Amino acid sequence: MKAAGFGEWLRGGLLVLAAGGSAWASEAARTPAAAYLGPSAVAVSGDGRVLYACLADARALAIVDLPDVKAIRTVRLPAEPTGLTLRRDGQRIYVTCAAAASSVLEIDAAAGEILANFPAGHTATAPALAPDGQRLYVCNRFDHDVSVIDLEQRQEVARVAAVREPIAAAVSPDGRELWVANLLPASPANRFGVLAAAAAVTVVDTRTLQAAQVRLITGSTSVRGIAFTPDGKYVVLAHILARYHMPTIRVDSSWMNGNALTVIDVGRREVLNTVLLDGFVEGAANPWDIACTADGRWICVSHAGTNELSVIDAPALLATLRRLPLVAFSNAAFFNGNSDGYSASTGEDVVNAPGFLAGIRRRVKLSGVGPRGLAVRGSQVYATEYFTDSIAAVTLNAETEASLRSLPLGPRPQWDEVRRGEVLFHDGRLCLECWQSCASCHPDGRADALNWDLLNDGEGNPKNTLSLLWSHRTAPAMASGVRPTAEAAVRSGIKHILMTERPESEAAAIDAWLQSLQPVPSPALVEGRLSPAAERGRQLFHSDRCGCAKCHPAPLYTDRKTHDVGSRGELDERSAFDTPMLVEVWRTAPYLHDGRYTTIEQLLAEGKHGGADKLSEEELAALVQFVLSL
Template identity: 35%
Template sequence: MRIIKTLAAIILLCQIITADKATTMKTVSPGLIFELLALNGDLETVQKPKYLSPSSMAVSPDKKSIYITEQTAKQVDIFTVATNTVTKSIKVPNEPTGVAVSSEGDKLYVTCSSERWPSGTVCVINAASGTIDKKISVGHMARSPILSPDGTTLYVCNWLENTLSFIDVASGKEIKRVQAIKEPYSAAVSKDGKHLIVANMIPDGIATDTTMACKVCFINTSTGKMDKVIKLPNGSHSTMNITLSPDGKYAFIPHLIGRVNLPAITLEQGWVHSNNLAIMDMETQSLYNDVELDDNQNGYANPWSTACTDDGKWLCVAYAGHDVVTVIDLPGVLKKLVGKGDQSHEFTFIRDLKKNVMSQVKSARSIVAIGSKLYVTGIFSQTISCIDVNASTLTASKFALAEEKTITAERKGEALFYDANLCVGHWQSCHSCHPFTRPDGLNWILSDSYLSAPKNAKSMLMTFQTPPTNWACKRDNAFESVRSGIRLELQVEPTADVSLALDTFLMRLKPVPSPKLVKGKLSDAAEKGKKLYYDNTKTDCTYCHPAPLFTDLKRHNCGTVDDADPTLEWDSPSIIECWRTAPYNHIGSHETIEENLKEPGHSKKITSLSQEEFDNLVQYILSL
C-alpha cells in the first residue's frame, strides 16, 4: 500500500513537472518512476537490496511481543516471543528510528526520519490492526520517543536540530519544542515524570579545551528548562543510549572516552579510546561514577545499548563495534562503588562482576530484557539473538527476522566502518573518531602528526570528491587516507577486500539536508545570504569555497593562531553540511560559524557587511 501511495505521488509530481499546453504524461519515461522508487528505497534492486537494519526495540506491556524498527526496510516488525518469529510487519512512510508503546499496549508511537528525508514524523499506530491512525510532525532527524509515566506526553529527540519535541498524546499535537545542547540522541524520563534526562552525543564548545566532553542534561518536563547539566569525564563522546534501573534510582549511559592529550602511538589499555558506562544518580541529578567496560588487554568498542533485567540483578550492554554482550552484576557494582572515587580509567574494577557472551549479531544497536532473557538486534543482521542470563553457560540463540540478502560492496563497507574486529584489541572502529562518518568534535594527536600537534577530526563526507585529504593535505586523496587510517588508527595492515569496500561506502555518502531549510527550501534570510555569497563586490566567499563542491581544493592562511604548529596554510574544507561540523578550523578553536568568519585573515570583505547582511550570509552557509 505504501508503494502504491508513493507511486501515485510520483505520477502526480511528473504531471506537475510536465504540465503545459504541449506536454502530457506521455513524455515521462515509465522507467523514471521505478528509478525514483528505487532511489527512495521503496523498490528493491540488485544494487540496492532491501535490508532490514533493525535499529531499536520496545517490549509490549504483556511481555509477549517485541516491536522492532527495521530502519532501511521502513517497517516495524512484531516479533512474538512464544514462537520466536515475526508475526506481522507494519509499513511506515520513512525510516523508523525509535518506538514507544502505550501502557495498555494498544498504541505504538514510531519516530520516522532519514538522511534523505530528515523532517521528522511520529506515526501513531494501532498495535492490533497495524494501521497508522495519525501522523505528527516533529523536528529534524527525530528519534528516541519516550512516553511520560502517565502516558499523556510523548517526548522526541530531534537529533541534528538540537531540540526535543513535547507532544500532547490526546490531541496529537506538538505543544513545545525545547533546546538541548548538541545532538540529543537518546533520552529517558524519571519515574515521577518530572524530568527528562537527555544524552547529548557530541561535545559542545571548542576543541582546544582539553577538558571538552559531552554533557547530560536534566530537563524539567513542566517548564522545558534545563535544571541541571552534567559533564561526563574529559574526552567523553558518543552517548548513544539511556536506560533507567528498574527502581528508577540510576540511569546508565554507555559512551566513549578519547584520550585527546596523548599521541595516538598505541591502542593498548585504552590509550586512544576506552569504552565506558556512566552511572547517573537520578535523585541528586549527578554523576554517581563512571566505569570501564574494557579489559586491560581487550577493548569492547562502541557500547551502544543497555538494558536491565526486571529484577534489577543484571545490567547488560550491547556493542556496535564488538559482537559481544556484557552481563554485569548490578547490585555488586553499586555496592563496590560506595565511597569510591572516579573509576573511569580502572580496567579491573568490574572485571570480577561481569561476563561476556558473543551476541551472534553484527553491530548491535538495541538490547531489551524479558524476564531472564535478553534479546539483541544488530543493524547489519537479519536476525535477533536471545540470551538467558540465568543459564549456567551463557550462549546466544539466533532467530531469523527475514531471509538473508546479498551484501553489496557499499553495505559491506558501511558494516566495516563500525566494526572494531578490524582493530588490534577491538579498541575502536572508524566510527569511534568519526561518528556516523562525521566529526566527533575533538582534537587528536595522530601518530604521524607534525610536532605531535593536535588537529580537529574531519568529516568523511565528500572526501573522495575533494582531494587532497587531511588538514595539512599530506595525502593526495581519500584512497591513500583510507589505507593510512587502517594502518595507523586501527593498527592493522589494510587488505584490498576491506579497503575497497570502505572506499565504496565513503564515496557514496550524501549530505543530510540542513535543519535550517524551510520545507526543503532556503529561508528568506538564506536567499538573501545566497545573493551576498556570490556577489564578489561584497564578499570573497567564492574565491576559496566555490560551488558546487564549495572548496577550491587548496590550502590557505586564514589567520588561525596555532601554538602547537607553525604551519600557516591549511586545507580549505567544503562547507557543505558545515551546520553539523562545529567546532571550526584545523584546531577547532571556533565554536560558531560567526566566529570563524570574523577570524582576522579569514575574509577581507565580510567586515564591511551590515549586521543584517552578515546574519543572512550565515543563514545561507548553514543551509548548505
Template identity: 25%
Template sequence: MLQCSFGSLLSTATTAFTILFSLLLHSPISLCADQSTLVDIAHRSPVDVVLAKDESWLVTANETSDSITLVDLVSGNCIDELKCGGQPASIVLCLNGQHLLVSCTGSGEILLVQIDQSKLLKKATISVGYEPVGLTVTPDGQTAFVGLTATGEVAQLNLQEARVEQKFAVGAWPRYLAISPDGTRLAIACSGDSKIVVADAIKGEVLYEERLIGGINIGHMQCSEDGKYVYFPWMVYRSNPITVGNIQRGWVLASRIGRVRLDGPAYREAISLDVPQMAIADPHGLAMSSDGNRLVVSASGTHELLIYRRPDLPFIGAGGPGDLIDSTLLRDRDIFSRVDVGGRPMGMAISADNKTVYVANYINDSVQKVDVESRKIVQEISLGRTPEKTLARHGMELFYDGQRSLDQWYSCHSCHYNSGVNSKAMDTMNDGSTLTMKTVLPLYHLQQTSPWTWHGWQSDLQDAMHTSFTTTMLGNSINDEEARAVMAYLNELQLPQNPFRNPDGSLTEAAVRGEKIFRSEQAACASCHNGPYFTDGKIHDVGLGSAEDYYNGYNTPTLIGLYRKVRYLHDGRSKSLEDVLTGDHAPEKVSGERALSPEELSDLVAYLKSL
C-alpha cells in the same frame, strides 16, 4: 580529511547458509515464514527493538530499509512490516501499550503506529524537525519526548492529539533520553556538548547539567527502578599521541558506563569497561532488568553483549574510574561477562522475568534472543529476505568493526560517528606531527572533495584508507578489495534533509540574502569555497597555522552539512559559526575589505547553515 579510523557476518542470502551459520553460533535461527506482507528483499539493519507488555510480539526499527518489522514471538515469524519515514532510529511503546512511536531521522517525523490483530497500522505522522533520534514516553503513555539532534532541542509531544506541545533548547546533539519512573525528571544525553542534561519533564525546563570530560558518542539511557539515577554508556577521548602504549593504557579512546543523579546536581559516577588487550569498542545500547539486578550493554564495535550484576558494580565519582576495568570484575563471571553475538548489536529489550534480552543486530539483519543467566544465544530471528552482500555492505561492516584496531579499542565510527563527526579536536598522527589537534571531518562526498586530510597532503584515497587503519587505528592494513569496499560504503552516504531550509528545500529569505554576501567581495567566501561541494581543492594559508604543524596551509573543507558540526576551523577553536565569522577567520581578515554588519553576519550564518 580522513582524520580518524575507517573502519558478522551472518548472511541470509540463502536458507542453507543461514542455518549453517546458526549451527556455528550454537543458536537456532528462525526464518520469517510468510514474507508476503514484508518489504522487498533488502537489508533491514535494525537499530532498536521494543517488546510488547505481554511479550507475545516485538517490533524492530530498521534503518536501511526505512521500515519497522512485527515479529510474533510465539512462532518466531515476522508477520508484518510497515514502511515509514527515512532512517528509523528509535522505537517505544505508548498510549495503551498497543501503540508504538518511531523516530525517523531522515524525514524529521515521528510515526504513531497501532498494533491491531497482528497488523501494523499507521495512525498519525507528527512533523517535529530534524534530526529526531531518541524517544521516551511518560509512565501514563500519553506524552513523549524526542531529541532533535540538528537543532539541539527536545520536542514534547501530545500523543492523544498527535502534535508538538513545545520545544526547549538543551545543547548540541541530544541523541538519546530517558524519563524517571514517576515522570518528573527527564535526562538527555547531549553528545555535542559532552554532557547529561536533567530537565523538569512537566515544565519542559532544564534544571542542571553534568559534564563528561572528554565524552563522545553517548548511547542509550535508562533510569533506575527507584528513579535516583540515569545510566548510559559513552566513550572518552584524551588528547594523547596515538602510540601502542597510550592506546593500551586507555589514554586515547576508552569506554565507560556512567550514571548521573536525577534528584539534584552531583558529579557523575562511572566504571571502565576495557579489558587489557581485549578492549570494548563503541558501547551503544543499554538495558536494565526491572528488579535492577542486571545491566546489559551492547558493545557494537566488538560484536558482544556485556552483562553485569548492577548492585556490585564499583561506580566511582571524582577521581575515577581507572583507565582499565576494575580487576574485581574479572574474577566473578556473574558480576561481569561478555557474550559474543556477532554482527553489530544495537538496541535491546529485557523480558519482565529478567531472564531474556532481545537484541537488534544491525549487520545480521536479525533479532537475537539471549539468555541472561546462561549467557547464550537461544534463538535468532531473521527479519526478512536479504540480497547477496554488496561491496558497500562489506565496507559498512569494516567501518563499524572495532576489532580492526589495536586490541579492538575503537572503530572508524568511533571518531566519524555514523560517518559524520564527533565533538572533539583529535590527534590522529595522520598529519606528520604530534599533538597538533584537528577536528574530525565528515565523510560525505568524500570522492568528490580531494585532496584529503586537513593539510591536503593525501591525494590517493585508497592509500588514505590504509593509513587510517594502520596509523590511526594501529591495526592491520586493509587489502585493496577492503579499501574499495569502504569507499563503496561511503559513496552511498546521504545527508538528511537540511533543517535550516524551507520545507520544500528552498532557501529562506535570510539565506537568500546570505548567499549574496557569501559571494560578495566583502566576504570573499566563494573565492575558496566554490563549486558544487564548496571547496576549490587547494591549500591556503589564511593565518591560522601553528609552528608545530608539519605542513603549511590548510585544505579548503567542503561546507555541505556545516550545520551538523559543533567545532569549526582545523583545530576546533571556534564553537559556532558566529565565532568563526567574528574571530580569527572573520571575512574582513580574509578579504581585506570592510567588516560585515551584524545584519549581514546573521544572514551569512543563515546561508551557511542551509548548505
C-alpha cells in the same frame, strides 16, 4: 493499513511470512530500498510475547511473535524509522520516522494500523512515553531539541532545547524528569584539562519544562544509550571515552578510545563515576544501547563494534562506585600523580582503567553483526543485529553463562561492496585487540567533535576530526593536505589508527561506503529552500566584496588548495591549511583545523575569516545563515 495476509503486503500493506521464508526475498528483489532490513530499535510487549523492531533500511516496523519467529508482520513506514516505544497497556506503539520534517506515528499494536501522524522536528528519534501515557517526548536530533507531544490534545505542545544532537532519552519511573543523551560535545576542541570537551546530558523537569545540563567527564562522546535503574536513583549511559589528549602512538589499554559506562546520581544530578567496559587485553568497541532489568539485577550494554552484550552485576557495580572518588578526567589512570593536580589513582580505584569490571561483568558473544537497540523483559534481553537482519535473544542467568539464540527476521543478507564497507567501518574487530573502529571517531561517517594528535603531520599539533562526507571528491585529505587522497587516508587510518594490516579489498569497500554517503538537508533550510536571509547571504558569499567563493567555489565549496588564512595556532607547525568543503558544515562544529570556534558566527566575526568582520551585523547574520544552509 490493517494486519492481513501476504496478498495485502503485495498491495503495499503488510507481510506475513515464515521466518527466513522466500516471500521476503522476492519482495526485497523488487524494491532496492528493501534489500536490507537493518533492524535498529526494538521493544517487547509486557507479556513478552510480541517483539517490535524498526527496520531502518526496509523503512518498516516488524511485529514478531515470540518466542519463536513463526510469523512476522510488517507495517510500511513513510521514512526511516529511528526509534519506537510501546504504551504500557501494549495497545499503542509510537515510531519516529526521520526526515527534515519528521513524523511520529501512533500505531495500533495489534492491528498494525497507523492511527495518527504527529509532525516533529529534524531527524526525530528516541520516543519516550510518560508513565501515565499522556505525553510523548521525541528527540529532534538536528534541531537540538525535544518535542513534547500531548497525546490527549493530540498535538505538539512545546519544544525544549537540548545541547547537541539529542539521540536517546529516558523518563524517570515517577514521570517527573526526562533525561536526554546528547551525542556530541558542543565545546571548542582545542582545550585541555578537566573542563575540556565532553558531551552533556539534558535533564528536563516534565512539569515546568525547565532544562538543566549534566556534563559528563572529559572525553565523553558518542553517547548513544541512556536508561534509568528501576528504583529511579541512577541514570546509566553508554558512550565512548576519548583520550584525545594523548598522542595516538598506541591503541591498547583504551589509550585512544575507551568504551565507557557512566553512572549519574539522579538526586544530585552529578556523575557518580565513569567506568571502562574494556577488558585488560581486549577492547569492547562502540557501546550503543544500554538497558536495566526490571529487578535491578543487571545492566546490559550492546557493543556494536565487537558484536557482544555486556551483562553487568548492577548492585555490585553501584556498591563499588559509591565507595570510590570520581575520576573526572579521562586520563587519570595514565597520569599517575599527574601535573594537572588531580588525585593520583592507583590500584582498584583506577575507575577509568580497562579491566575495572573484571568479576562483575560477563561478555556475551553474539552470533549476528552490529548489535544496536536493546529491549529487556524479565530475564530476556533482545538486541537488534543491524547488519545481519536478526535479533539476538539472550536469557540472563545468575548461575550459568547466559544462553543465546538468534532470531532471523529474513534470509541472511548478501552484502554488496557498499554494505560491506559500512560493516567494516563500524567493525572494532578490524582494530588490533578490538579497542575502536573507524566509527569511534567518525560517528555515522562524520566527526566526533574532538581533536586528535594523529602522527601524519608531526607530533604535538592536534587536529579536529574531519567529516568523511565527500572526502573522496575533495582531495587532498587532512587539514594539512598531507594525504594526497581520501583513499590514502583510509589506508593509513587502518594501519596507523587501528594499528593493523588488512586486505586491500577491505579498504576498497570502505572507500565504496564513504563514497555513497549523502548530505543530510540542512535544518536551516525552509521547506528545502534557502530562507530570505540565507539568499541575501548567498549573494554576499559570491560577491567580490566577500570573496568567499574564490576559495570555496560551488558546488563543493572548496578549491581543494591550501591557503594561509591567518589561522595558525600556537601548536601548529604550518600556516597553510586545506580549504574545507562547506557542504554539511552546519553539522561539523567546532570549526577550523584545531576546532577553536563553536559557531560559524564566531569564526567569521572573531576569526575575521575572509574579511567577514567588515560586514554589517545584518550582512554577517545573512552570510552565516547561508553557510549554515549548505
